[in-house]
Amino acid sequence: MTERARTAPAGPAKQRRGQHTVDRLLRAAFEVYRDAGPQGFTLPAVIEASGVSVGSLYHHFGSFDGLAATLFIRCKDDLLAALTDAVRPATSAKGAVTALVSGYLRWSAAHRTEALIIHASPYAGYLRAHTERVDAGRAPRVAELLEFFGPRLAAEGLRPLPPAQAEMLIMGPVTFAVTRWLAGTEGFDLEEAARTLPDRIWLSLGTVPAGP
Template sequence: MTGANRGIGYAVATELMRRGCRVVLVTRNRARGEQAVAALGASPGGADGSAELVVGDLSVLSSIRAVAVELGSRCDRIDVLVHNAGVWPTRLVRTEDGYEQSFAVNHLAPFLLNHLLEKRLRRVVQVSAGLYVKGRVDPDRTPRGEDFHWMRTYCDTKLANLLTVPLFAKHWKNAGVTIDAVHPGVVRTGLGDPGGVKGRLLKVVKRRWDAPEAGAAPVTRWRSRPARDPGATSTVTVRYRSRPWRTIRPWLDGCGTRGWLMSPKQQRGEATAERLLASALDVFDSAGQPGFTVHAVTAASGVSLGSLYHHFGSFDGLAAALYSRCMAALFDELITALSRARTARTGVRAIVTAYLRFTEDNPAAARFIHASAYAGYLAAHAEQVAAAKAPRMAAVAGWLRPRMAAGEIATLPEPLIEMLLIGPVAETARRWLAGVPGIDLGQAARVLPDRIWRSLAPD
């Protein structure tokens, strides 16, 4: 079992030893691993089983291979391989192989260990997370963290890993191997703790979350099932234990995996909602504000008025959801660009160029964002829109505050900083979208960063 020296992993190891299992802990830190092994042996019921340690860094491919070799030398047969190790990154860190750290630990390590150990496996349990539904994996950018986001990257890596579970199921269909993905719930562990004041506040919030022992229950549940005859032909099961979620990223449609993650009814509902959102944007782009009506959208989408109201409550609700979706896409681009900047000045340049690039690459979404500010259909859903926007605004503010404190940026009220930083580029984009003569986004990208920086630079 990986990640077994604390949290859910330690709780799982404790329960398995109580049941008389031999447990091999894979940990990155030798000292902590040895402490865990000693504590497990001294725990009530620990004498019924045994614990031993394998040390390896699951963020490094050569180390993952070394772990597989060591496990293979110790275990002729692995009854259950539990992938529990996980990283929630708060900043972009690349491994010596060039991969984003959490992508390596959360996705590549389980994937590679499954392949390297498959001849010894009887059952695999992948500890996943319900936040996979918030993931948006870009195969070209996510592996190396080029789309890094302090909140979404964890979701991306969990989704990437979960999408491989059905593939292993198919691969092992006649091998007598079972693979299951398990959501342990919202559990009080050290995952994602940022340290400092935020970390202390998060610990206070986590007091209301489930204890690690509760999270261990769905993992150890699979151990209670009888093992199969290793020579038998079996149907491999794929199970995901979690509450139902309303939203799945639409790109899953093209992956051929939606059927593994959702019921047929959920699939139909998500497809309908996605069709309404896509059609609404198309209608607005082609007909503008005057032609953006409920009748035009239902006609373009082929979805009934009743179904629109079922999914979004009203036409204004649909418009608000579309606005939030477009705004999220814009801010994700801004935050990704910010994450690569090392100084306040390069951060300003990154935001300006990312905003203009998004406008040029996604004119329909950008046009809807800017037009919505003057439309009446957002007023009734202001709280919903603000709630969707808040985490991303907080991410930008979180990047700016330490640089203000360090004197890199003028000490000004945050709303004024936002106006000085975003205001000029947003107005430039709005005028370009409106077709105002003389507006060139390329020229703006060359001129605006330095002009905006002058307004934000300390005196």
């Protein structure tokens, strides 16, 4: 085989096989997380569930942490896509906040494993080495949401807050509620939270007083 042949780009068939292996590993990782939880989410468990070699996993993801980070990114993208779809029909800032909060809670109720991956992963440590990739994965969705919210918030005279503070006021109670629900807190009803939190979060944002 010539050097040119050895260094030629992979053909479509090889690319399809590679993508099939990636999807197979991610599907197995998700199933292991779903069935065994964070504590059972290990390299041997995923290898056994997928039937893929350790070498192949490292070839496609660099490490087990790389696989875990990719799984987190995919789940986060699914959530952000759902939130974008939820707020898009809103015609007011309050409607958008309500849609965002209730959409997050209801998505979590319908996607418990994905919600667990999203909320448990930041404490697992493996995301630190993949911060840039995680940020790059969420940036387009977050930018779309901010672009949607900005004009509506300004039009309704919402109290001017730095984006990080506004995010804490809106998303802080939501993520805390989902965390409590995932932990199985007795008496905590996620559907009830979806009904009551939007109005309370909206009130917490406040509005700029009207001028004289």
